[in-house]
Amino acid sequence: MSKIIQFIAKFLKVFFFGIIPFILLSGGSKYDLESIKVEKGTCSFNVDGVTSFHLEGKATFTKKIEQDKFGNTIDNLLLSFTSVDGGEKQTLEFIIASTKKMDNGIPVGVYKIKHLDRLLNKFNGVYGFADLSGISELPFFIKSGDVIITENFSNNVDGKLEVELENANGESLNVEGSFNADIKV
Numbered sequence: 001m002s003k004i005i006q007f008i009a010k011f012l013k014v015f016f017f018g019i020i021p022f023i024l025l026s027g028g029s030k031y032d033l034e035s036i037k038v039e040k041g042t043c044s045f046n047v048d049g050v051t052s053f054h055l056e057g058k059a060t061f062t063k064k065i066e067q068d069k070f071g072n073t074i075d076n077l078l079l080s081f082t083s084v085d086g087g088e089k090q091t092l093e094f095i096i097a098s099t100k101k102m103d104n105g106i107p108v109g110v111y112k113i114k115h116l117d118r119l120l121n122k123f124n125g126v127y128g129f130a131d132l133s134g135i136s137e138l139p140f141f142i143k144s145g146d147v148i149i150t151e152n153f154s155n156n157v158d159g160k161l162e163v164e165l166e167n168a169n170g171e172s173l174n175v176e177g178s179f180n181a182d183i184k185v
Helices: 002-026
Strands: 042-049 053-067 073-085 088-098 109-112 125-132 140-152 156-166 172-183
Touching: 042 073, 053 088, 073 140, 073 172, 088 140, 109 125, 125 156, 125 172, 140 172
Parallel strands: 053 172
Antiparallel strands: 042 053, 042 172, 053 073, 073 088, 088 125, 109 140, 125 140, 140 156, 156 172
16 A cells, blocks of 8 residues: 555656646747737837847838839838937838839738849839948948838838848848838828
8 A cells, every 4th residue: 555655646746846847838938029019100120240239219111103214103112210229320221112003002012132233223122221320330231131011001011021231341230120110201
């Protein structure tokens, strides 16, 4: 009888001190970047590369329709992100140009970065730059990545971006995060 009690006691110790904590720890909530929503008119980006920091600030956009001499129309969406960190202004801007026809301009979707080896005239794709005071005297220009527009209304544009920026010295920055831009007035 004492061997049965010892067996049950050992089993309960293993169960309560080994198995239950493992189940509780493995079922914990995970941090999900996809579900993060930022407040209206703001942006939140993680920047890694030459230096690592978090960039939060104001997000605005403007929409413009251009027509070339052949009558082709191109919708342009200019996204502007600004932050004042320690008295220094930091700016990221992206231009998305699309020939797709939509009522609200640029349609919802993933916009891949294209290599730009000419002027922006008749450009269809994404172009961007960053002027990050305190990080580098040289501006960073977009090299690769995606800008994802998840919602596009007349007064609000919501989305995410994952891009790599590079300056003339070959220093690169990876920028990843979310934005919810207000129309610029």
